[in-house]
Amino acid sequence: MRLTVNGRHHDLPPSPAVTLLELLRDRLSLTGTKLVCDRGECGACTVQLDGEIVYSCLTLAEACDGSSVLTVEGLSSGGADSALSPLQRAFIAKDAAQCGFCTPGQLIAAHTLLANNPAPTDEEIRAGMSGNLCRCGTYPNILAAIRAVAEGEFEAAPAAGATRAS
Numbered sequence: 001m002r003l004t005v006n007g008r009h010h011d012l013p014p015s016p017a018v019t020l021l022e023l024l025r026d027r028l029s030l031t032g033t034k035l036v037c038d039r040g041e042c043g044a045c046t047v048q049l050d051g052e053i054v055y056s057c058l059t060l061a062e063a064c065d066g067s068s069v070l071t072v073e074g075l076s077s078g079g080a081d082s083a084l085s086p087l088q089r090a091f092i093a094k095d096a097a098q099c100g101f102c103t104p105g106q107l108i109a110a111h112t113l114l115a116n117n118p119a120p121t122d123e124e125i126r127a128g129m130s131g132n133l134c135r136c137g138t139y140p141n142i143l144a145a146i147r148a149v150a151e152g153e154f155e156a157a158p159a160a161g162a163t164r165a166s
């Protein structure tokens with residue numbers, strides 16, 4: 001099967017009875033996506049599949065043949081803080097993570113929400129994020145982080161080597 005993950009193409013052997021989450025974590029070593037409930041209740045395993053969010057613990061890998069996946073590793077352009085996406089920087093600045101287990105899924109859900117609706121109301125943010133639970137209860141801070149990005153408080157970092165227009 002063929003899968004594109006965070007823009008990188010993979011040719012993979014058949015993976016019967018393997019979930020997309022297992023494939024990402026165990027075969028591609030993309031351990032940012034977390035396993036928590038393993039039954040479609042918490043959203044910790046949320047990834048983007050062809051532009052739509054899915055619970056990767058409930059998604060069979062072979063059903064994704066030919067698809068494109070975005071995981072939390074694909075949001076940043078590198079390891080340095082300056083390469084974090086605006087959403088990632090907003091989550092840090094607004095203290096939207098405590099234990100952090102739900103955070104990768106929250107980030108992918110928020111990224112998808114803003115891609116589809118760049119100026120959401122608070123109600124639209126709550127509805128869009130309703131499939132992602134946080135046992136630490138950081139919901140107000142997550143909402144504040146998403147709203148801050150929507151309002152332009154966190155701009156995308158300039159690409160390496162880019163010059164600022166005067």
Ligand code: FES
Nearest residue numbers: 036038040043057
């Ligand atoms: S681990 Fe997939 S929904 Fe909870």
Ligand code: FES
Nearest residue numbers: 098099134135136
């Ligand atoms: S930050 Fe701990 S579960 Fe959300």
